[in-house]
Amino acid sequence: MFRAIKKLFFTAPVIFITGAAPALADGHAAEGEQLYRTLRCAGCHAVGPDAKNRVGPQLNEIVGRAAGSVEGFRYSRAMAALAEEGLVWDDENLRAFLTAPSEFLPRTRMGYRGVRKEEDLNELLIYLATLTPETNLGIAHIEPGDPEVAAEILAIEGNVEYGQYLSSTCVTCHQASGDSTGIPPIINWPADAFVTALHAYKSKARDNEVMQQITSTLSNDEIAALAAYYESIQE
Amino acid sequence: MKLDRRGFLGVGAAAAATMSAPMVMGAAHGKPRVVVVGGGAGGATAARYIAKDSGGAIDVTLIEPTRTYYTCFFSNLYLGGFRDMSSIGHTYGAMASQGVNVVHDWAIGVDRDAKTVALAGGGSVPYDKLILSPGIDFRDGAVQGWDTSSQNAMPHAYKAGSQTELLKSQIEAMPQGGTFAMVAPPNPFRCPPGPYERVSMVAHYLKINNPTAKILIFDPKAGFSKQKLFQDGWSRHYSGMIEWISPDFGGAVDEVRPGSMEVVADGEVVKVDVCNVIPAMKAGRIADLAGVTNDAGWAPVNPHNMATRADENIYVLGDSSQQGDMPKSGFSANSQAKVCANAVRGELTGSTVFPARFANTCWSLIETNDGVKVGASYEATDEKIAKTSGFISQVEDDAATRAATYEESVGWYDGITADMFGT
Ligand SMILES: Cc1cc2nc3c(=O)[nH]c(=O)nc-3n(C[C@H](O)[C@H](O)[C@H](O)COP(=O)(O)OP(=O)(O)OC[C@H]3O[C@@H](n4cnc5c(N)ncnc54)[C@H](O)[C@@H]3O)c2cc1C
Numbered sequence: 001m002f003r004a005i006k007k008l009f010f011t012a013p014v015i016f017i018t019g020a021a022p023a024l025a026d027g028h029a030a031e032g033e034q035l036y037r038t039l040r041c042a043g044c045h046a047v048g049p050d051a052k053n054r055v056g057p058q059l060n061e062i063v064g065r066a067a068g069s070v071e072g073f074r075y076s077r078a079m080a081a082l083a084e085e086g087l088v089w090d091d092e093n094l095r096a097f098l099t100a101p102s103e104f105l106p107r108t109r110m111g112y113r114g115v116r117k118e119e120d121l122n123e124l125l126i127y128l129a130t131l132t133p134e135t136n137l138g139i140a141h142i143e144p145g146d147p148e149v150a151a152e153i154l155a156i157e158g159n160v161e162y163g164q165y166l167s168s169t170c171v172t173c174h175q176a177s178g179d180s181t182g183i184p185p186i187i188n189w190p191a192d193a194f195v196t197a198l199h200a201y202k203s204k205a206r207d208n209e210v211m212q213q214i215t216s217t218l219s220n221d222e223i224a225a226l227a228a229y230y231e232s233i234q235e
Numbered sequence: 236m237k238l239d240r241r242g243f244l245g246v247g248a249a250a251a252a253t254m255s256a257p258m259v260m261g262a263a264h265g266k267p268r269v270v271v272v273g274g275g276a277g278g279a280t281a282a283r284y285i286a287k288d289s290g291g292a293i294d295v296t297l298i299e300p301t302r303t304y305y306t307c308f309f310s311n312l313y314l315g316g317f318r319d320m321s322s323i324g325h326t327y328g329a330m331a332s333q334g335v336n337v338v339h340d341w342a343i344g345v346d347r348d349a350k351t352v353a354l355a356g357g358g359s360v361p362y363d364k365l366i367l368s369p370g371i372d373f374r375d376g377a378v379q380g381w382d383t384s385s386q387n388a389m390p391h392a393y394k395a396g397s398q399t400e401l402l403k404s405q406i407e408a409m410p411q412g413g414t415f416a417m418v419a420p421p422n423p424f425r426c427p428p429g430p431y432e433r434v435s436m437v438a439h440y441l442k443i444n445n446p447t448a449k450i451l452i453f454d455p456k457a458g459f460s461k462q463k464l465f466q467d468g469w470s471r472h473y474s475g476m477i478e479w480i481s482p483d484f485g486g487a488v489d490e491v492r493p494g495s496m497e498v499v500a501d502g503e504v505v506k507v508d509v510c511n512v513i514p515a516m517k518a519g520r521i522a523d524l525a526g527v528t529n530d531a532g533w534a535p536v537n538p539h540n541m542a543t544r545a546d547e548n549i550y551v552l553g554d555s556s557q558q559g560d561m562p563k564s565g566f567s568a569n570s571q572a573k574v575c576a577n578a579v580r581g582e583l584t585g586s587t588v589f590p591a592r593f594a595n596t597c598w599s600l601i602e603t604n605d606g607v608k609v610g611a612s613y614e615a616t617d618e619k620i621a622k623t624s625g626f627i628s629q630v631e632d633d634a635a636t637r638a639a640t641y642e643e644s645v646g647w648y649d650g651i652t653a654d655m656f657g658t
Contacts, residue, residue: 161587162587165573166589168284168573169592171650172594172647172650172654173643173646173647173650174650175649175650175653175654176653177653181646181649182642182643182644182647182649183643183649183650208643209608210596210608210626210643213594213596213610213611213625214612216624217612217614217623
């Protein structure tokens, strides 16, 4: 599930979870939602509070959901076998599946040829991600104004033990339990999102002074260490 | 969680700065023993981190007389009516279940040769490393006419709890149009913005309940923390209510008279209804008794690990320490505690000691949804904890920023108390 988010963030061009960046993310999600109808997903897959299974299973919380797990829906044998293997839908496998369903899963019952345009697929996936509540996704606040972080910096392997020590500064405000009352939780963040967010404060692209102050003293290695630690604690 | 040391050598600067620590491990008495005196912002954090991070390899005892610790932070919000008392009280149950041996007693002496701490209830506790975080005590004779025996007539409310409740009840009992006086402390003292946040909160209460009342601040200092921000807020929210009297204008009081509720300043006698005396401060008394304080009344420490200059086996955290540039705040004490915990654990078990790093932010509330903050980062030099850079709220901030700042302070409160007490 966690990997799912990570992929979601870093394979598509501009992606963020709604809430973090309402305007822009909503824009993409809105386009994705429209595609959900124009590509005729909606005909077979209901969404929303009253969603019932139709020709296909309802898709609430599809990202992060175990394959073949919707109650009351009779899956194909092929899908049941995937479920047996423990597949969990994430950006990567949803992308593969939606590109060419019967290639990804021969004998799937989903009679759909696949989404042709990568752009459409990106937007559709953003929309699908919004069907899973933020809390389940682990709120990965990538914001539209966050500068892209160089690949070399994202690639730094963080030292977890050092990250744990450094995190003792974070937990004075960001509770170790993930509880939050006025200050956002930072556990369950994918490392890449964590690194991107901290660099956004460091470069002052984000404007909270406390975070700018804290990150001003953190080196690239130290940011990587923190990200590695925060990624490690939820395993 | 599994710790992975892979790649640590790649951390360069950190690895280079890592101190090589002699180990006390395997001493004749079995597990190494850490005793922490004072279960506040510094001590509770240190005890909990050492217990948690050593995973049982170190015996940790916390000595703290009170069963419920009331935080000074947010006690001003209680005076303003933004908090109730129970919301700022915290107990030690969670910490005890996380491996800290909590002893509710007073430490009354330290034998540095025998390495034991004597308890008021009798007996003594042996230590390999002793951490003192006893907060502050007041200097005798700091305010002529006041001593702790007058604290019922003229409360300090600078240690939270019954004093805070007393001050609140006195404010509530003020006659309409009465006078609240504060005798502000000289530097250095705990929580530099504390007296001025307090005035703001008292003004908030009076504005609603006693709008013709007056507040006088007698200040021995020519300036104070976040002064522009406070004074701007006071004129916006409490116009005409608050008078800050600097030493040039007679702010240094000659004497207070608790019996007749008078303040004498610049030769003039002022009759008041409530008098909040915040005297000059010094390290908590146990630091004196341990012999680790200097003439100024504070305990000088090594900025890299918070060990006292006087005794490498005794550490002093928080308000009692004389460390350099950090303000005496709960945030600072908590930050110092983690550096100290890491160093102590390293010395006792050989675990990696990472370079010290410190941070502080102090939020203050001026009026409903009008929060301000000041903060900085610090590094350890051989001589002192030195400020590297900082920030402060601006007078020009918009209302949304101020509201967000207040909201952030509430998050911080919950964060730091969870971090201190393991809840
Ligand atoms: C009105 C006010 C507002 C404040 N607001 C803020 C704020 O918003 N943010 C902030 O960061 N800081 C704030 N502070 C400052 C903060 O409360 C202190 O800086 C902080 O508590 C210091 O931590 P400490 O560990 O040094 O001492 P304390 O937290 O005071 O802890 C000392 C403990 O030691 C115990 N003790 C003392 N002597 C002995 C002994 N002999 N044996 C055993 N136990 C002993 C005491 O019972 C006490 O529990 C404020 C302070 C005041 C007064």
